[in-house]
Amino acid sequence: MGLRYQETLTLPFDMVDVKQELKIPGFLAYCLALSGRQSELLGRADKAIFEEYGLVWVVTDYEVDIHRLPRYQETVTIETEAKSYNKFFCYRTFHIYDETGALLIKILAYFVLxxxxxxxxxxxxxxxxxxxxxxxxxxxxxxxxYDTLGESVEAEREVRYFDIDLNGHVNNSKYxxxxxESLDYDFLLQHRPVYFQLxxxxxxxxxxxxxxxxxxxxGVSQHEIWSNGQLNAQGMIKWEKRDDRG
Amino acid sequence: MGLRYQETLTLPFDMVDVKQELKIPGFLAYCLALSGRQSELLGRADKAIFEEYGLVWVVTDYEVDIHRLPRYQETVTIETEAKSYNKFFCYRTFHIYDETGALLIKILAYFVLxxxxxxxxxxxxxxxxxxxxxxxxxxxxxxxxYDTLGESVEAEREVRYFDIDLNGHVNNSKYxxxxxESLDYDFLLQHRPVYFQLxxxxxxxxxxxxxxxxxxxxGVSQHEIWSNGQLNAQGMIKWEKRDDRG
Incomplete structure (x- = not known):
């Protein structure tokens, strides 16, 4: 059991999508920043570990279960815990709860230094x-x-100025x-993600x-991101058809 | 003089760019959400005015003076004031101050209902x-x-899923x-914006x-956004060459 750290958040309009539901990609970055605030309280700010050890934290994998995406102006509690570690890996969870205490989202993040x-x-x-x-x-x-991809739909995308973060590479949440965005707009309107891994x-x-x-x-989409003949990232998302309950 | 409302913000990594400076486009959306919190305190939440009057707020213009862009982990105070109004327009300011009280950014936003x-x-x-x-x-x-554009560089861009906000159209900050992103990556690295209007x-x-x-x-870039033969938005940005002070 690690020390827990939590914050509440009332979802502003810029954190939700056209369905008024949490935008998950940007939220991954939000959660990382939140865990950074825990680290700072513990005297382990990114800047400090870089200066003392020459090390930087990198996320290698995510596993995310989504019971329900919180909505515009809903207030949620985000609780994070650096749960366990071994020689090379650190495992951190984020639990997102609604106001009744029901679990909405569980994120497991794998980190290395x-x-x-x-x-x-x-x-x-x-x-x-x-x-x-x-x-x-x-x-x-x-x-x-991850499965090897079968016949896939390919698209090219330019890396844009604001895709680059302060580490000088494309930010994790962009993938x-x-x-x-490789999926149809109508498919995204009609489905909800229930699980994904990256x-x-x-x-x-x-x-x-x-x-x-x-x-x-x-019910499932599989994804790869390539550049310069290199595989950069893999992903798998499980989808559920939306019903009338939205 | 309108009622003032303020919040503080310590810039997380997902709000800064590769230069570790505030990402201005997303910050415009952040400020609108902040003014929404003032409206809610005053009993004038967007939802309430939609339900009571069938009206929605729309920004028509921005004028923004930038003395200095705040940096990663810097704490700023954002103060907003619905300054004045006439029959059709409402004028709201946002002043962003650093910890010494120095003015960093001044935003003037024109709203209509x-x-x-x-x-x-x-x-x-x-x-x-x-x-x-x-x-x-x-x-x-x-x-x-805005001046009529002379010989311009054109590029096509697809509207993406997360560009669309809860109003069902491309979010203002995306423009x-x-x-x-119409400008060179190297130009953006070597220059800082000192003023823009949209x-x-x-x-x-x-x-x-x-x-x-x-x-x-x-020292200046001029911009237009077009779709389906329609002019959607205009912009002008004044730039200053960065010196060694970063």
């Missing part, structure tokens, strides 16, 4: 992780697997946006031309 | 505007003018993003193909 100079994964320093009171585990949790393989640089590949079947 | 059914501009009902304690003025403040003429619908036109001269 990268040496900024060598770009290699670093073992997790014990004294860096100690303040979170996470459980040390031997077992490496296996990140979700999920690209995956959404894997980040290689960062995308400014000025890149990106190819999105998507396979859309009943 | 649209009848949701007829899509026509409605006179401002006195009892709707009363709680803001804005000054009633006879004079109509003239929105900034400024498109204007930025005019919204016609909304862009889902599924549209948009043409951005840009003329880039020393």
């Amino acid at each position: 990268i040496d900024f100079e060598t770009r290699k994964v670093s073992p997790v320093p014990e004294e860096l992780i100690a303040p979170y009171q996470s459980e040390k585990v031997k077992k490496v949790a296996r990140a979700p697997k 999920l946006e690209w995956m959404y 894997k980040y393989i290689k960062e995308v640089a400014p000025g890149s031309l990106v190819t999105t590949k998507a396979v859309q079947e009943e | 649209i009848d949701f059914e007829t899509r026509k501009v409605s006179p401002v009902p006195e009892e709707l505007i009363a709680p803001y304690q804005s000054e009633k003025v006879k004079k109509v403040a003239r929105a900034p003018k 400024l993003e498109w204007m930025y 005019k919204y003429i016609k909304e862009v619908a889902p599924g549209s193909l948009v043409t951005t036109k840009a003329v880039q001269e020393e």
Whole structure:
């Protein structure tokens, strides 16, 4: 059990989509910023660990269960916990609850520490992780697997100025946006996501031309992001047809 | 003098760009949501005025002076005031201050009320505007003018799923993003905006193909957004070459 940290949020219009529901891609970035505020309280701000250790946190995988997407002006509680870690991986959860305490969304994020100079994964320093009171585990949790894509629909996308974040590469949340935007507008209006998983393989640089590949079947879509002949990210989203309840 | 409302904000990483400076387009939407919170406190939430009057607020113009863009993790105070109004227009300011009280950004926004059914501009009902304690003025403040574009660089852009907001059209903040993205990545790295003005003429619908036109001269860029043979928006941005101070 790690220390828990929580904040409440009332959803403003710029965090919801045309259906008045939470925009999930931007919300992943919001949650990372929120966990950054916990780290700062614990004396482990990104800036501090960069200056002391030359290390930066990188998300490698997400697994996300969505029971219901919160709506415009709904107030939610976001609780995060750096749950456990082993030699290389740290596992953090985010639970999003509505005002009755019902669980809306559960996010599991896999983190590693990268040496900024060598770009290699670093073992997790014990004294860096100690303040979170996470459980040390031997077992490496296996990140979700991905099927090889069959016949896919491809599209090219330019990387835009505001896609680039302060780390100088395309922001993590953008990949999920690209995956959404590989699907038809009408499909997105008529379906809701109930689960998704993402894997980040290689960062995308400014000025890149990106190819999105998507396979859309009943209830599930599979996605790959490629640039310069490299696989950058994989994703899988499970969808449910919307009924009258919206 | 209208009632003032303020909030503080510490800039998270998802609100800053590759230069670690505030992303202005998304910040315009953030400020509108903030003014929505003032309206709610005054019993004039968007939902209430829609239900009581069948009216919705629409921004027609922005004029923005930028003395300095706040940076990642900087804490700013955002103060807004519904300053004055006449028969059709309401004028609202946003002042953004740093921790020493220095003015960083001043935003002037022109609003009108649209009848949701007829899509026509409605006179401002006195009892709707009363709680803001804005000054009633006879004079109509003239929105900034725009030059006819000379030889321009054109690019086509698809409207994407997350460009559409809960009003069912492309969100206002997206237009400024498109204007930025009409300029070279290197130009954006090497320059800072010191002033911009925007005019919204016609909304862009889902599924549209948009043409951005840009003329880039020393110190100033001029922009138009077109779709389906219609001029949707105009913009002008003044730029200053960045020096060593970043």
